[in-house]
Amino acid sequence: MLRPISTIGSYVLLMRRVFTRPQKGRLFWQALLFEIDQLGVDSVGIVAFISTFMGAVVAIQTAYNIDNPFIPMSMVGWTTRQSIILEFSPTVISLILAGKVGSRIASQIGTMRVTEQIDALEIMGVNSANYLILPKVVASVLINPVLIVFSMWLGIIGGWGAMLFSKLVSTHDYIHGIQIDFQAYIIFYALTKTIFFAFIISTVSGYFGYQTQGGALEVGQASTKAVVVSSIVVILFNLVLTQLLLG
Amino acid sequence: MIEAGHIDKYFGENHVLRDVSCKFYPGKTNLIIGQSGSGKTVLMKCLVGLYEVDSGQVSYDGRNFSVMNIGQRKEIRQELGMLFQGAALFDSMNVEENVMFPLNMFTRKPMDEKLERVNFVLKRVNLENRNKLMTSELSGGMKKRVAIARAIVMNPKYLFCDEPNSGLDPITSNLIDLLIQELTYEYGITTIVNTHDMNSVLSIGDSIEFIYQGQIWWSGNKEEILHMGNKELNDFVFGTELTKRLRK
């Protein structure tokens, strides 16, 4: 019982060192652009792939499950839109990113720790926590919402594509469906979640990487731990945020 | 001068440093020698504040480092260069970027001045025109030399080298020793070198602290070390087959 508490304590202490003004603005901007490329642009492919196919599957399942003639087929568009925007894109894609981005952050920082690169930074008088972790956090918080909006579009398009090929629902019905009763608030809800999740994934992974001790084996363990813990925290916060924002 | 006064350091139950007091002089290569596991690296990391001491204090030219806060330590750290046991080069950067890093971080010099300085120190370590190599493309000895270049690029007053020649052939290791000594004399640096290599001890040991099971067991210099009656010291000094035979 004590271990989680002391972990949270040292996480908070580390974050106090992370969230300070960068020592050299120019180096921070350079690092930020680099991380946006590494953490964001590099994830576009996997996000596109998963979103399109999941959108297609959601639409097909819904279409097959409507066997009551009184339910209009446009409901397929509506259901696809709702599940993609409310849950699938912000939560599932964030979990995918926790795996991809989280393990990358933890193993990179962990390797720097065990090869004394972090000590080398500290010795020079650099705040290594700030220098290494802050650009990754800011990059994630900026780029993940973009990835998630992209994922929403592709999910809905994927559903449409599946209907087009399977001829289960006409394009007219599908398009009509995705427009029924649209509230901009659900986008706000989804992006708020996304930003929280991006923050959780990048800081938790940064924490586990930074605390690594030992050698290559421990770097591997740190990166696994980063993915597992950030996924669990994301799932817990998903419940809390949903209750707060939709309740 | 760097002074350590009555330092104790524990890792859990393991009492690694026991009441260590020693002095390191400017313009000299000060050696810390001892067996593997005797506490050399821990002592060095306590001196620079990467580990906090459990008791005792460290002072830099009379400035008590142990009681300073992060901001005050930062000032001292900018006068300090360190070569780590594994070189610790930033693996996402090439040679030039590694060496230039402290200049980028702490100075506002224009690019051409910084480049000039980088090329100057790279020349000092015999690595001219290797600027664009990535660290993965370097041999062990080259890595150490790049790390030395990075450690001296800011003109440090204090230079710490943790086993600068471990894992290198005798010729390269000798070159690195001489390079460290030359820089020390030329700029009057207070240099501290960890080593268990007797060759280095005899060639650059201006002042030597022998550490045995976490205690300072003997202090002296390279002239005295061969003529001492101390058993633990002699076991260390004449530890290899070669020296045992020569002694006979």
Ligand SMILES: Nc1ncnc2c1ncn2[C@@H]1O[C@H](COP(=O)(O)OP(=O)(O)OP(=O)(O)O)[C@@H](O)[C@H]1O
């Ligand atoms: N971070 C640490 N946590 C726990 N124990 C440590 C740590 N670092 C060193 N020790 C212990 O301190 C002792 C001294 O280690 P140190 O690294 O100083 O040896 P050394 O003299 O530098 O040896 P070598 O010549 O092999 O580098 C060892 O018993 C080691 O197990």
Ligand SMILES: [Mg+2]
């Ligand atoms: Mg050592």
